[in-house]
Amino acid sequence: MPDFLLEIGCEEIPARMIDAASQELRDRVVALLSRERLSGGEVTRFDTPRRLAVMAAGIAASQADINEHLTGPSVNVAYKNGQPTPAAHAFAKKAGVEVAELERITTPKGEYVAAKVTKKGRSAAEILAEGLPKELSTIYWPKNMYWRKPNERFVRPVRWLVAMLDEETIPLEFDSIRAGKTSRGHRILSNVTVTIPAAGLVYVDSLRRAHVLGREEREHQIRKGLDAATRTVAGARWREDKALLDTVVNLTEFPTAILGTFDQQFLVLPEEVLVTVMRDHQKYFAVEDANGKLAPHFLAVLNTNGDPQGLIRHGHERVLRARFNDARFFWETDQKRSLLERLDSLKHVTFQKDLGSYFDKTQRVQRLCSWLSEVLKQGEVAVRPGVIHKAACLAKTDLTTELVKEFTELQGIVGGLYARAQQLDPTLPEATRLAIADAVYDHYKPESTEDDVPRSLEGAVLSIGDKADTIAGMFALGLVPSGSKDPFALRRQANGIVKIIAERKLPLRLSELMRDARSGYHRSQAEKKFIAGEKFSESIATFFRERLEFYLKEVCGYAYDVVKAVMNADADDVVDAVQRAEALKQVLHMPEFQAIGAACKRMRNILRQAAEKGIEPAARFQLIPQSADEEKMLAAYLERTGPRVEADRSRKEYLPALLLLATAREPIDRFFDKVMVMVEDEHVRANRLALLRTVLKEFSTIADFSEMVTEGKA
C-alpha cells in the first residue's frame, strides 16, 4: 500500500486561480484512483504559487486481478462425439486457455462451454503514468497559455514534476517534462533543488525546510505576523479583510508581515481613497485606532523571512507615499473643474458602443428617474425632485475625473465625495446638496447580495434607474446573459434592483419599470438595432422572474414551493411577492393548508384533463336542480367568503386573507367526498367544472396552492 505524491512545479500561478485548480486536481486524482480500483487512504492537497501537489496515502500498488468466466459456444456446438470441434479450439484460443481447461456451465438457455480467465491487474505506476497527463491537461484555468508547443497548455510554464510511489519515481511525462524526485524550494530563501525522499508527509517536511509552507500554515503565519506587527502601535487593530488575506496567502510561499507608516497629512484625503490605494493597489491591510478611525499605518505581507535592515519597509513606504501623492494630486486637479462642468465631457466617454455615450445615458437616467418619482408619488412615496434630478445629472460625471480613471473601483464614491466638497449651486440649501452627494455616492449599491442598499430614497431611485437603463439597453440589443457569460454583470444589477425595491418597499412593477427604461432609448441611434418590443418584454420577464426567485429563495430563505406558489400568482410586484411569501410561510404548517394544497392540485388536474378532452366548463356556475348539497354548500361558501377574502387581499392583508381561506377546507373536502365532477350529464358536468374553476381562481390570487408540497399526497 504505497503512498502517492504528485507535484507540478510551475512558474507563479495567478493567486486568484490557485484554490480552485488545486481542489480540482485533488478531485481528479481521487476519481482516477477510484476508477482504476487503486483507492486507498486519505487524499490531501498542497499548494503554493509555484506548485500544485496531491498526496494519497496507502493506495493499491496494483489493481487486484479479476477472475471471470467467459462464455463460449454451446456444448452441442463445441463437442462432436466427445471431441472438441474447431469452434471449441477457436474459443479456447481467444480466451487464452487450453482446450482441456474449458469448463461446462449451465444456463437457463442450456449447457455452454466456458473459460476461466484471470485479468491481471496493472501496476499503479503504470496506470498513473498513463492517466495523469490527461487529468493535468484538462484542469480548468480562466486563462491558459502555451510556451513550447501550442498543444501543451497550462496556466504558466511547467518547470518540474515530482511523481512518486513511496521512494520510487513514476515514469510520468507531461508537457515534455519527465517526473523525478526533485522539487524546488523558496526562490530566494532556499534557491536550491530539494530531493523528496519519499511520498507521504516527508514531502511537506522537506519543503518546510526549504522555506515553502502549505496554505494553512501560511495563513496562520500571516495572521500571527499581522497581530504581532500591529501590537507595536498602542491600541491599534488591523482591519480584517478575507479577500485580501486569501490573495496574500496565495502570493507567498513563506510569508511574514511588516508594519509601515505614512505621513499623517494624507489622512485629510477621504478614507475610501486611502483604503482603496492600500488594499487594491498595494495589497496592504489598513490599520485603525481604538476608535475605529484609520491610523497612519499599513501592513504589508512579504514573501520572505523578514526585513532585518528595514529596507523592505522603507521601499513599501516610499511606494505608498508616491501613490498617496498621486491620489492627492488627482484630488486637487479634479477640483479645478466641478462635476457640473464635467457633464459635457461625458459625451466623450463611451457607455456601450451601440448605446452611445455616458452623456446620453445621463439624460435617459434623468428622465427615467423623474418618471419613477411620478409613479412612486402615486404610491404615496415622496421623492425629492430637486435631489433626484441633480443627482442623476451628476452621477456619472466622476468618470471623467483623474481619481476615478486611476481607481475605477471608486466610481460613484468619488462623485459623492466631490459633490460634498464642491458648491454645486449657490442657491441650493445645504441639506439638499448633501442629499445629492449621498445619492451619487450610493448609486452603484448594492454591489452584491450582501451589500447594503442606498441609504436614501433618492439614492435608491437613482440606483434603480441607472441599472434599469443598462439592462433595458443591453436586452434590447439582444445582449442577454447566458450561462457563465454575463460580461456586463446584468444579473448582479438586476439582483440589485430587486433587493432595493424589496427592502425599501417601493410600489414599482418590474415590467413597467423596464418598459419605461426601454422607452428612454426612443428615437436614439441605438433603436435601429433593437429587437422587437414583444421579444424584449418576454426575455426581460423571464430574466427578472429568475432574479426574483433568487431573491426570495437565496436572500430571504423561503422554501422553493412557497416561492413557486407565490410567483405563479404574480411575479411583477416585488414587495407584494415578499409579503405574500411571508404570509404563506406562516400558515403553511396548518393542516387546513395541507388539505387545500392537495385539493387545489386535484382541481387543477380535473380542469386540465377536461380541457384535454375538449370539455368546456359552463360560463358560470348556477344552481340547477341536479346540484348536490355539497355543491350548493361550496358555492354558498364562496359567495359568502369570497368578498371578504378579496377585501383583505386588496388591502394586502394576506395573513387574515389566508386564515379566512383556511375555513374552505371543510366545504371543499365534503364536495370531493360526495360529488363526482366528471359525470355523464353534460350540463351538470359543465356546471361543476365552472364551480371548480371559480374556486381555483379565487384561491390563486395570493398563491398558487397547487404548487405547495403536501405531505403524503402527490
Add this chain to the structure above:
Amino acid sequence: MNPSSSNPLTFQELILRLQTFWAERGCVLQQPYDVEVGAGTMAPETFLRVLGPKPYKVAYVQPSRRPADGRYGENPNRLFKHMQLQVILKPPPENVQELYLESLAAIGIDLRLHDIKFEEDNWEAPTLSAWGVGWQVMLDGLEITQFTYFQQCGGVDLLPISAELTYGLERICAFLQDVDSIYDIVWARDPETGSVVKYGDIRLADELQFSVYNFEAADVEKTWEHFRLYEAECKALIDRLGVSEKAWQPETGAGKEVAAKTKNVPELTRFPVLAAYDLCLKCSHLFNILDARGAISVTERVGVIARVRALAVGIAKAWVDQQKADLPASPDEPEPAQKKPQKNEKLVPAAI
C-alpha cells in the same frame, strides 16, 4: 540613498548595466527606434521580430510616448515620455525567470534583502491585435517590470512564442537612488568633478512643452489630416501587395527578366513592409494625440482603433509571408538552429 547599495547607479549606468547583462547572454543590442511609439512593444524589433519562426534575442531602450499621460512636468511620478528597457527572448529559455532575477542582481539589488513577487498581469494591445500572459514583477511593493509571454501578435498565433521583459527604467532608478521624484534622478555623474546632471535637467522641458502641445496646441484638423495621409499611404502599400506579389518587381526596364528568373521571391522581399509599419506607427501616435486632445468622439473612437488595427494585422501578415519567402529551406521549422547546445549553459532554450 538606498541603504541597500552605498553607491547607487546613475540613470545611464543603469542602462549600461542592463544592456551589458543581456548582451552577455546573447542579445543583440538595438538602438531606440526613431519613430514615435507608445511602448517598446511597438518598435519593429518586437512587433515584427516576434512573428515567424526565426529565433531572436534583442535588448534596447525605447523612449515611449503616451500623450494622455503628460502632466506638464508637475507630477513627480508621471511622464508623457518614459523610458523602457525592452528584452525579447525568442524562444524563451527555460530559466527565463532566473535570468531575469540575475539581471536585478546585476544592477545592485540584493534579493535576499528585498521582497520580490510575480503577480498576475496579462497584457493586451487591441490596436496591435496582440496579447500575452505574465506578471508584473513587484519589488518591495513597486512594479518594476512587465514580464509577458506573447501568445499572439498582429492577429498571428506565435510559434515559437517570445518572452518580453519590460523594465521601467525611471521607477527602478528612482528606487535605487531612493528619490521621490523622477526629476531628481541622477542621470549622469562626472567622474572627475563629481557634478551631476539630473533627469529634470534633461527632460523637464520635454514634459512641459509636449504636454502643452498634446493637450492644447495640436491643431486637430491638421492632425486628422496627417492621420488620414499616413493611413492612406500605408493602406495603399498593403493593398498593392494584396493585388499581386509581382507588384514589387523593380521598376527599371530590366523588371521582366528579373521576374522571370526568380519567380515571386525577390518581389516579395522587396515589399517595403518596414516602411508600411512606420506609417502605421505614425497613425497610432497621431491617434494618441487626438485622443489626448479630446478630439475623438465616442462613435469615432472604436472605428479609428479598428482602422489602425487593420493596418497592423495586414503588416504582420505581409511580414510573415516575407519571412517564409526568405527561408525557402525550412520555413516552419525553428528547431534545427536551436538544437545545438550553446556555449552559455544558462541559455539552454526551452525547445531542448
